[in-house]
Amino acid sequence: MLDFIAQIPIAVWVKEFTDWLTEAFAFIFDPIKNQGGDFLDWTSDMLVLIPPIIVIIIVAVIAFFLTDKRIGLPIFTIVGLWLIYNQGLWEELVFTFTLVLIASLLSILIGIPVGILMSKSKTAEAIITPILDFMQTMPAFVYLIPAVAFFGIGMVPGIFASLIFATPPTVRFTNLGIRQVSRELVEASDAFGSTGSQKLFKVELPMAKSTIMAGINQTVMLALSMVVIASMIGAPGLGREIVSALQNANVGSGFVAGISIVILAIIIDRFTQNLNK
Amino acid sequence: MPVIKVEGLSKVFGKNVKESLKLLDDGMKKEEILKQTGDTVGVNRASFDVEAGEVFVIMGLSGSGKSTLVRLLNRLIEPSEGNVYVDGENLATMNKEDLRRVRREKLSMVFQNFGLFPHRTILENAEFGLEVQGVDKEDRKEKAKKSLEMVGLGNYINQLPEQLSGGMQQRVGLARALANDPTVLLMDEAFSALDPLIRKDMQDELLELQVAMKKTIIFITHDLDEALRIGDRIALMKDGSIVQIGTPEEILVNPANDYVERFVEDVDRSKVLTAEHIMKRPETINIEKHGPRVALERMREEGLSSIYVIDGKRNLKGYVTADDASEARKKEIRDINEILKTDVPTVGMDKPMQEIFEIIHDSPVPIAVVEDEKLKGIIVRGAVLAALAGENEVNIDA
Incomplete structure (x- = not known):
């Protein structure tokens, strides 16, 4: 009954489309792959050069001031980061951090303007919302495949996949935050003769700030989780330890790498949350 | 225009x-x-x-x-x-x-829920209108300060809106609206x-x-x-x-x-209606022509216990009571000045009824409504009550 149409070759189409993209846009993808890769390597090399003890102290001091001079988070960062160092995973930690940092920054850079566009136009919202849904519900592994096609293996495709996976919360929360600004404040800003950009920068964005920051926090956490998955296509860092532990069925080293990611996640989460205050 | x-x-x-x-x-x-x-x-x-x-x-x-x-x-x-x-x-x-x-x-606007920007100080809120106009910083600060002083908030300029009471917040709203004149x-x-x-x-x-x-x-x-x-x-x-x-x-x-x-x-009609609306045309005698006898006659005709006295130009001179007038007639006094009382309760045309209420309560005679010392009308207790009750005999043309 259901076989009245032969199987639609969606898989073939998508593959052909991706192949075409890869070739047609090689002039864009290749420089990104090469220069971007070099930049990432350079960044993580620089970070690795800083002695761990100094990094730990700096991070702890920042934590101290971010949390209104309470000592909980500083102590946690010191102990947590030391533990990672103690387990010999410091270099992996730096790689992972670099990936998360760059992926998050790019996500925010792309996400906030798109969110603003969505909040200003119903049409844009109607078009972008389903795309965001698609980006978030498609299993994250799937993005790895075109990422490899476009950018080969390594950090760059990892960041590409994180971008797709991690950008939606920033977009959504920016849109939400701006739409939630009270009507009276928007009216006040219009009534005094603000231009569109005056309204945006003097009223809407400052008012939406805490909502947008909540979105950014989500984005950073998603980027972190994606960076681990991206190790399957050769992105270096803590994720690669987990992947290799999985391949060797080594519970011990898998657990250690896992705990390291948890520590990093908690530190990043608390940092971005406290930035909001 | x-x-x-x-x-x-x-x-x-x-x-x-x-x-x-x-x-x-x-x-x-x-x-x-x-x-x-x-x-x-x-x-x-x-x-x-x-x-x-x-x-x-x-x-x-x-x-x-x-x-x-x-x-x-x-x-x-x-x-x-x-x-x-x-x-x-x-x-x-x-x-x-x-x-x-x-x-x-x-056009400036003041909003029901104040419409203040919570992330800006009182001064920055008041500056907003000038800021979007591109007025330079010193200038707009000064104008905003002046405007805040006008509404009595000169000492609060560095507070945030949430630190102020509702009434004060709305003053900020008003100051913001007035700042760009x-x-x-x-x-x-x-x-x-x-x-x-x-x-x-x-x-x-x-x-x-x-x-x-x-x-x-x-x-x-x-x-x-x-x-x-x-x-x-x-x-x-x-x-x-x-x-x-x-x-x-x-x-x-x-x-x-x-x-x-x-x-x-x-x-509450007492807040809105004024003396002008409830006064009646007064019965009077003329000080230059009439004596106690005419006064008594008029009062008897109209059933009054007192009557107002004016001069030829309708300037209010005082009043006489029926008791004094009949006493004077017995003693054959001809000059009305001898029995004239001058402690007249007077109000202006625009006196609100609420305040008339208190005056009329203590007054033995109807209240005189005057304008430039001329007698325009009188108010009797009954008229006040009638007006409060919302009866339509209120006289607005007077």
Whole structure:
């Protein structure tokens, strides 16, 4: 009954489309792959050069001031980061951090303007919302495949996949935050003769700030989780330890790498949350 | 020339605006249009003029379209039809840039819930209008400070809005609106969110400021007492239409229809009516011509126990009582001056009835209403009570 149409070759189409993209846009993808890769390597090399003890102290001091001079988070960062160092995973930690940092920054850079566009136009919202849904519900592994096609293996495709996976919360929360600004404040800003950009920068964005920051926090956490998955296509860092532990069925080293990611996640989460205050 | 001239201004919310506007022209009512086209009529062909320096109150119950109307005046809501002239420029048809200029220079708005920016200090809030105009920092700071001092908040400039009470927040709203020295002040239910005592203070303060500023103010309210207190003229709205425009007296005394009358019914009349409205034509004798005998005769004719004495120019001289007059007749006194009493209770034409109440309570004789020392009328206790009861014999032509 259901076989009245032969199987639609969606898989073939998508593959052909991706192949075409890869070739047609090689002039864009290749420089990104090469220069971007070099930049990432350079960044993580620089970070690795800083002695761990100094990094730990700096991070702890920042934590101290971010949390209104309470000592909980500083102590946690010191102990947590030391533990990672103690387990010999410091270099992996730096790689992972670099990936998360760059992926998050790019996500925010792309996400906030798109969110603003969505909040200003119903049409844009109607078009972008389903795309965001698609980006978030498609299993994250799937993005790895075109990422490899476009950018080969390594950090760059990892960041590409994180971008797709991690950008939606920033977009959504920016849109939400701006739409939630009270009507009276928007009216006040219009009534005094603000231009569109005056309204945006003097009223809407400052008012939406805490909502947008909540979105950014989500984005950073998603980027972190994606960076681990991206190790399957050769992105270096803590994720690669987990992947290799999985391949060797080594519970011990898998657990250690896992705990390291948890520590990093908690530190990043608390940092971005406290930035909001 | 009126500062604001509104001509046939309408707003229809919905998808069949053209059709609905046509039905409005055919005289169809708001509910019928909602049924037929699914559109909501916000404002129905409003027309009025507001003169410079006038406080024009638009009042109506919630849903009467008054808030929509005020937003049509500065085009926060796009009109469906009609014209709004501000200083002769038609706001309804001008382009975005001109609209922005008019909003910056001529129209300021004060909001019901204050509309203050919570992330900006009081001073920064007051600066906002000047800031978007691009006035330089020192200049706008100074103007904003002056404006804050005017409303009595000179010492709070570095606080955040949330640190201030509601009344103070609305003063900031007012200061922000005044800082760019607009021609017209639009006040949308500006005092409605305040508690009654503060509300009254703010009304007084606005009136006080208005004496100095002489702004043209359009004030939206649902509170008739407030409308009567501050309005030079009042427009009453119902279902998007203006049903009556007039001075507070005109509206109270001659309600245009049942709707207005019902509105007016429970107003405390003692606050609105003045001596002028309840005084009667006085019985008098002339000090230059008449003696105690005529006085007694007049009082007997009219059934009075006292009578006012004037001179040939209607200047009030005093009064005589019936007792004194009959005593004088017995003693054959001819000169009325000998029995004239001069401790006359007098009030001006515009004395509110509330205050007359207290005076008349202690007075043995009717109160004299005078203007430039001339006797215009008298007020007897009965007239005060009658007016309070809302009887129609109130005399407004006097």
